[in-house]
Amino acid sequence: MSLVHLANVCSHLQNASKARLGLTSIPSTNQLLTLSLALQSAGFLSSVTRAGLTPPPLNTNTIYEPEPVTQDNVATRRLWLGLKYWDNRAVLSEMSMVSKPTKRVWMDVESLGRIVRGREAGFVRGLTRPGECLFVSTDRGVMEARECVERRVGGMLLCRVL
Amino acid sequence: MGLVSKPPARDLFKRYDDEEKAALAKRYTPAQMEAIEAAEEAIDPDDLNERGVLRSDWGSLNYLDDFSQMQPTIDKKIKREGPVDPEERLMTPEEYAQHHKDYFMKIMEENDVPMEYDNEDKPLNADIVRPNRLDMLKSWDEVPDTIGSNGPLKSESMLAPGIPRDFESAVEDPESAKKSEEDEDPRDPDGRYDLLIKQTGLDLNTIMSYQVKILVQHRVVNQTRLGKIASVYCLAIAGNRNGRLGLGQAKGQESEDVFSNARIQAIRNMQPIPRYEERTIFGEVEGKVSAAEVKLMSRPPGFGLRCQHLIFEMARAAGIQDLAARVPRSRNKMNTIKATYEALMKQRIPDEIARGRGKKLVDVRKVYYGGRV
Numbered sequence: 001m002s003l004v005h006l007a008n009v010c011s012h013l014q015n016a017s018k019a020r021l022g023l024t025s026i027p028s029t030n031q032l033l034t035l036s037l038a039l040q041s042a043g044f045l046s047s048v049t050r051a052g053l054t055p056p057p058l059n060t061n062t063i064y065e066p067e068p069v070t071q072d073n074v075a076t077r078r079l080w081l082g083l084k085y086w087d088n089r090a091v092l093s094e095m096s097m098v099s100k101p102t103k104r105v106w107m108d109v110e111s112l113g114r115i116v117r118g119r120e121a122g123f124v125r126g127l128t129r130p131g132e133c134l135f136v137s138t139d140r141g142v143m144e145a146r147e148c149v150e151r152r153v154g155g156m157l158l159c160r161v162l
Numbered sequence: 163m164g165l166v167s168k169p170p171a172r173d174l175f176k177r178y179d180d181e182e183k184a185a186l187a188k189r190y191t192p193a194q195m196e197a198i199e200a201a202e203e204a205i206d207p208d209d210l211n212e213r214g215v216l217r218s219d220w221g222s223l224n225y226l227d228d229f230s231q232m233q234p235t236i237d238k239k240i241k242r243e244g245p246v247d248p249e250e251r252l253m254t255p256e257e258y259a260q261h262h263k264d265y266f267m268k269i270m271e272e273n274d275v276p277m278e279y280d281n282e283d284k285p286l287n288a289d290i291v292r293p294n295r296l297d298m299l300k301s302w303d304e305v306p307d308t309i310g311s312n313g314p315l316k317s318e319s320m321l322a323p324g325i326p327r328d329f330e331s332a333v334e335d336p337e338s339a340k341k342s343e344e345d346e347d348p349r350d351p352d353g354r355y356d357l358l359i360k361q362t363g364l365d366l367n368t369i370m371s372y373q374v375k376i377l378v379q380h381r382v383v384n385q386t387r388l389g390k391i392a393s394v395y396c397l398a399i400a401g402n403r404n405g406r407l408g409l410g411q412a413k414g415q416e417s418e419d420v421f422s423n424a425r426i427q428a429i430r431n432m433q434p435i436p437r438y439e440e441r442t443i444f445g446e447v448e449g450k451v452s453a454a455e456v457k458l459m460s461r462p463p464g465f466g467l468r469c470q471h472l473i474f475e476m477a478r479a480a481g482i483q484d485l486a487a488r489v490p491r492s493r494n495k496m497n498t499i500k501a502t503y504e505a506l507m508k509q510r511i512p513d514e515i516a517r518g519r520g521k522k523l524v525d526v527r528k529v530y531y532g533g534r535v
Contacts, residue, residue, distance in 0.1 A: 042519065043518070043519025043520045043521050044519065084518065084519075086514070086517060086518030087514060087518065089518075091518045091519060128445060128446040128459070129445050129446045129447075129510075130444050130445035130509075130510050130511075130512050130515060131510060131512065131515035131516075131519075
């Protein structure tokens, strides 16, 4: 699994929230989909919808039924993400890679625990800023680092989000 | 205040006595009474006592309401005791004027013109000839303003019953206030703070209690075609040692004026700074002004202020006790101070972040120690 798409998505989401967009789209891949859902459950995104090259109709997120993905339309699928703003600030304001395409970083639970407590571990800075999150790709899906520690699983560090 | 020093829990939250139970039994069925008693038993009074803590966190209101006064814009109008009079109506202006006139005439008849009455001395006459200003104020409180079916009625005052109506202080002689203003205070003989006091309503005691300090002062030069014009630049900080901090800058020829202008600007610019537990900051924050970057880090209780002198002074003025800081790049004094101020002001409050993400957040330090941290 390449991390190049993820790198682009990190930059794109930062740019989109600086531009105050309400809805934006990223490539539809399984890795990005699971990451988006993790971001949504952490409260960074308001919606995650798979649709074509045009956005899904507005205000239909709850009743919208996406087209099934077939071999014909798979190339045109995009993930449409709803961005959130609170108190005149973007909820997701910073998003940066930890693993790079040329250098992946894996981490066990003990080191993740240190990071979650704000300590440095294995050249990865701790989560010291209020509300900072680290997303980890594990064999049980993409999870927030704190959840990883709770469930005692390690994995590959994807990105830190603030 | 009863909430701070606590009597034993059972004294505060008593069980129903037999009389109260009998009163309740009149209203509720036996099954409901059983449920009420079971519920009373289920709640631990110690637990109730622990939770009655004056809140100091970010979600708390910034005032203590004492309920001794009614506020006409917020509170509901007080209803008169007893049955409602359907005929009750506001007086017409004529009727109201007539009642006032009767009230004053009565006072006039009861109080004769005193012996020391002097035709010339107008200010003296204002007070000794009844009705005077005091009677005027009392009339608002006593003359009826509505008419019911059995004659005139006085509508309920917005002041709670039992509150003394302090009309005497309202008509206090303004001349004594004038005199105290003219007095020169030895702490501020030149009257440098007079304008500030007038504009902000602060008094000199408050201003003197602030920690004001000049942190940067140096000479600056403007090159014109006529030559170099030198002036003094000064940067001051002001804080109340309890969560407010301000920066003030001034520039000019006379250094004394410049310093006092900078101090006054600093006091004027004081802003509240978010503090965690009133001792440190929220997490880690960074500020950047020009090439000066400042990174402030929160620290546990008792850590102290381990940071360079400029940041130390600012933290002390703001009332921060535990703080660590790094200034990795430029250490220009002026920009370091500005960057520190920027970092302190742009702290993100965890409660606000949680609301933005739609999460529920509880500070466990406030739960584990009975809210006493």
